Amino acid sequence: MNLTKLLIVLLILISASNLSAQEKAERQSQFPEFSSKPYARYWWFASKIKEDDVRFNLDWLKAHGFGGVEVAWVYPLNRFNKNDTTYTPRQEWLSPEWTRIVDFTKQYADSIGLGCDLTYGTLWPFGDTSVTFEQATQRYGDAAWRQEITKSWQYPKTGYVIDHLSQKNYQPYFDRLLKAFPRPKIKHPTAYFVDSWEVETEKLWCDGFDKDFSKKFGYDIRPYMDSIYAPRNGKYLYDYMSLISDKVLKFYCDYDSTLNSVGILSRGQVSGAPCDLISGYSSLDIPEGESMLFEPEFNSIPASAALLSGKKIVSAETFTCLYGWPRDYIRQEQTADLKLVADALFANGINRIIWHGKAHNPKDQDTVNFYATTHIGDKGNLAPEINPFNKYLETVSGYMKKGNTYSDIAVYLPTEDMWTAGVMPKEKQFIWAWGYYEMRYVYFPDELNGYSPTWINGEFLEKATFNKGLLKVGNAQYKALYLNVKYLDYKALKQLTSLAESGLNIILKNEPKEPGAVLHADYSLLVEKLKKLKNVTSVIPQNLTPFISGNKIIRHWCRMDGETLYVFFPNPKADRIKFPMGYGQSLETETKRAQVNLNFGAKSYMLDLTFEPYQSLLYKIEKGKIEKIDIGFVPKTPVVKTRPADYVAPWLVK
Template sequence: MKTVKTLLVTALYLLFIITSDAQKIWPEQTSQTKPWTRWWWMGNAVNEKDLSASLAKYSQAGFGGVEIAPIYGAIGYEKQYIDYLSPAWVRMLDYTVATAGKLGMGVDLTTGTGWPFGGPQVTPEYAASKMIIRRYPSLKTGDTIKLAKDDETLQSLTGYAADGRIVDFMDKVDENGFLQWRIESGVWDVYAFFNGKTKQKVKRAAPGGEGFSLDHFSAPALKVYLHRFDTAFHQRSHGVRAYYNDSYEVYGADWTADFFEQFYKRKHYDLQSEIRSFYRKDSSETIARIKSDYREVMADLILNNFTRPWTQWAHQYKAISKNQAHGSPGNLLDLYAAVDIPECETYGSTYFPIPGLRRDSADIRNVDPDPVMLKFASSAAHVNGHPLVSSETFTWLTEHFKTSLSQCKPEVEQCFLAGVNHVFFHGVTYSPEAVKWPGWLFYASTNFVPSNSFWPHLPGLTNYITRVQSVLQTGKPDNELLIYWPIYDIWNNPKGNEITLKVHDIDQWLHPSAFYGQVVNLQKAGYSLDFISDNLLNNAVAKDGLISTSDVASPYKVLIIPASTMMPLGTLQKIIALAQQGATVMMEALPEDVPGLIDVKERRIELKKLLASVPFADNGIAKMGKGQIILAPDMQQALEQQGIRREALTDAGLKFIRRKAGADTYYYIVNHTPKAVDQYLPVNASAGTFIIMDPQTGDYGKAATNNTGVKIQLQPGEAFMLKATKDTTLQAWTYLDKSSAPIALDSSWTLQFTEGGPFKPAPVTMPSLVSWTTLPDTMTHSFSGTGVYQQSFILPATNAKEYVLDLGEVHESAHVWINGKDAGILWSIPFKARIGKFLKPGKNEIRIEVANLMANRIKYMDEQKIPWRRYHEINFVNINYTDFDASGWKLQPSGLIGPVVITPYM
């Protein structure tokens, strides 16, 4: 018989093994693996006491850092405003950084207020510019025209005669702005080109940040803009981790003062002689080519005159750069790759067919986030070897006060699946504790604020994200395909001037493309991939049959060229060179033409020569040097023929992303389908052991395998990590296979209302579970907060290996205690938890704390005309950008609806 001492030693040894395994199984969790949040400073009306209190709350809720975004202020608090970048403001920044540091948190800072970049230092000379073209038709001898305007600068004056003569008239303009010239003969069309100003000012500017928007194409303008920061910061670092730039929203900015010179330098022809191409409305090939050249130069200017020097400026302050490239008139991949942390954005909500996931058409915007759009940021990071990809997440996910934590989960999972591994919430608003409920709020936010009724349960979401990101920040991405993005097909368009590649316009510039179709089909088939631009492809090399895009990036097995019309000669030459070095290149179709205007005939001839030099055999394969180019109208068939394996788990409807960490491979696997998955599924990674890791709870165990694959059980809405590693002696994962008769907790519940308001309803006994808004006490109609349900139940003695608690219908999240022990936060679908370790035979006690939405309390306040939204600028609008008013809302169901059951698994 074992002694007590022996049993104690054994127990301690097992505890050590379990603790040791946990340390090895889950990567280290740091402030960087935690979610961060955008933090609006309204009016910069901050003080040390409330800054400290706020940061402490955010830390406790699971945030790893904040991103300060100064914004317009609340009415009535003007005396507390602090001018942006004033000495007092810089002191508040320093205090924030120091306080956050003591809490193990980081601080990022937008390089501006509101958006886009701009402010009082941006004089008209450096403000966003636009081209203005005026036509003076049918001018004859003796005609005089007045050209000059106070806010416009004449840059070009060109006459076109009926006989084909083109004359520069700039030297005929007098000092008063009049064209003084007696035309010798004929009738002329005269085009005057002006550098005008958009006159756009910073949107949602904070005090001290008001002014014109910046000209993002001008190097001198950026230098003037950043000089204000240099002066305020006294050229020293203030502990900011990253400087941030929001999505490009500089409306109508399609010019800069020296564009003619910059264009000639790059394209070697005079754009002034082609200026009527920007005036005419026809759709000729020549105009399309001129505008393609113009757009390419714009892309080069925003990359080299703004994005790269701004990043270098951040580095001077011992910080990094974080940038949202989308919306800009540039090559998104190049712009994302030029910064340290590329950041994408989710705007609106996605439809997921997960049973029970609430989605009211009246409470969502008609915008669906597209995971392909998100991959532009992650692809740029992966190709350049940058470790972090961030996302502005949950912007306008639903109407204010109606967003549940369960709705957040699949949306953030879609980001993870697209390669994001550094989530930023949108967001949190700084609010002094003295401001009454609901505190200060930002109009486009999901309101992850302490006044939100789901705040006590927010750690459920933040802990989940932290565990997922701890894995997705480990090692390197493991993607086998590299897909070329043919941007010249987008630029070769005779319509309009600048083309801003916006999230809201993807149905115009992204969805119709062959590139998009290939990406969607390949991912659905189970392939992992990244995108690459012409510029980034130029850095690639092939070695040992793999394609390397940087010294620190993971290599790729295949370069895929989707069907495209326009391709630069340099790109085709690079593709051929990669094949000769040993790469496998698959082309859906051969390019048809070259972009741009100059020497187009000669370049077309060279294109045909290059294509003719590729020795395609009858099977569509051209062996070249050490590699090959494959003409592949059916891309998936070609990949299979080349032995490029897909992940067949997508056949079950599952989605995944894969990371490689040394000899280990991690899979993040998600079930967004309406059906449960319970089967053995093949995975490509080979390993001695597969480990299931549950990011909801942190639990883990050795997965079951057979000759067909790994056993995967996922309910709709669930996700887990699968780690392929060497052999371990880890405990087996408990699968939920054979269930026995469920135990229904259908006796009476006591319900007591705890935190919340505006009134606290009296405790009640509920014979059956219903929404608390249907109870006789009318105080429950307006109550937003937490209600605690309690019941005792008898557990029969069984030999079950696990018990699963199913809460059924929950509005909107729950925290469960069983026999006084914390059984976890159930905040997402399915509202289930494994609770066997908390139960005992006989009598058990269960306590369920349920939080509802803020909506019913806001409805009450608007019905009673209790003021709570008084802000400058846009004030507070609803999801359709009209005045917010909740008085006509229906009551939102609240509380535990059930049925609540416990199912034993044998």
């Protein structure tokens, strides 16, 4: 890139922080094209990072078909040994020496054609030893408690997790890191990454929360806080979660604007965060899902947020703890199993794979691995197939980045239901996940299998318009809205009623109730008004033609690029896969077939879908013709191993 083009790109980036989401998305289309090749999370264990070792690791990744890395800073290796208290020498966190080696890494990656993102903090929740007690995250009812961060780059030193609810506490952290993180002049666009929410969420609190709550809702939340998750307090829990969400969303917005102000893109996971997930994901330049600790279906939420807010790229942390937590079958992973996960992600809107991942190793060695990962390295079982598999991921990602997601029905995400429901039963919990608010078990309804649904929330209903038979918002154009919730926010109900009066087809599966403790007198009247409109029905209207019909409906994801449509069909074995995968779960010996009709535009296309073992399918519809695109990749036949009958999963709540 010449100097003039580089200056134009930098000016575009710097001005982005003052723009709307849609304006930002339009300007991002002028950025240098992101590679469709997968990235790898690249763990630096706290130690002396040497330039020769960085070159070795990056050269290896480049040679094996990766398009970039995300550098993540974690603890020293000896933290796994309780008897070893030796301090591991390292470039101290945010020191000039640390900045220099990171700067070298970014420049060297750029010089060999790799992108290089950086995790905006050490370990997972933001925090370090410079965060004071007063700046740390709080819990209601325990003034002496603050969440600690222990196993970070600064180990064995202990710091605090930053208060994510108060700008006065997290903004100094953002600004301090911004000064230390290098920003060399490079060709590839850079994003800083925020990982999944790993802040202690139970009774999350901050200074002044009670006053802010009283101002918003007109009553005191404190008398309910000791038993806020009790079923009898669902209406108060909803109000509490509403304010928590407001504060968490501001955190993500401020994170995004802080980075954009200096020409850096924001990339991040909102998974696990106690906020409106669609609004959270839409506030970031690159929304990122994850799998397998979240099911592949969860990734339809960040993909929907990207469509609604005009974002093109939707990434996913991929292959995490594939066979179980923390380290089942490490270095023994099988490509066929990985492909099943990747295809499930593509079928839920992901178009950029982030391998989880690559441990930093000494030059010419492959002795170090990260415990909760799929191992990337010469000594792992995957090594012979990484290059051809990455080529497959690159090919599919490239097609799934074209244009925008095509969707014909908007489905209202049941945020109000989940915020009211509180704590999941133990059989649904993991040791790191206890609340319904995370949306771990939310799926599109089966009766929409023949359609192309995506999620929508109250924020984007407010932004939507109805014109010429279509609900339009961001890059989405819907023929109908599907609503199957127990609770519905008052503002959302008012907007739905207004849209329905304009002619929007609404499929209302049941009569919603108002959530929260502060109720509106006209809520029931609005519901009755909505129900009486002729275009509001409890069943899918007959004139709403499904995108796919046939003897067997195969899940799919579509991208619309101008007048051209791309349709991805995952191998049927990728449907509804759950954590953890069985070792060799992908084993397949028989060809599967399905005869379907694709109804697109004014034409119907008959297809005989033939899924050879391990294969997914991709079709292109253009100018009235349909064409099959070659995405063939045949992995090595997997070996099947079953767990012992007495196996006890360590991630389950006893």
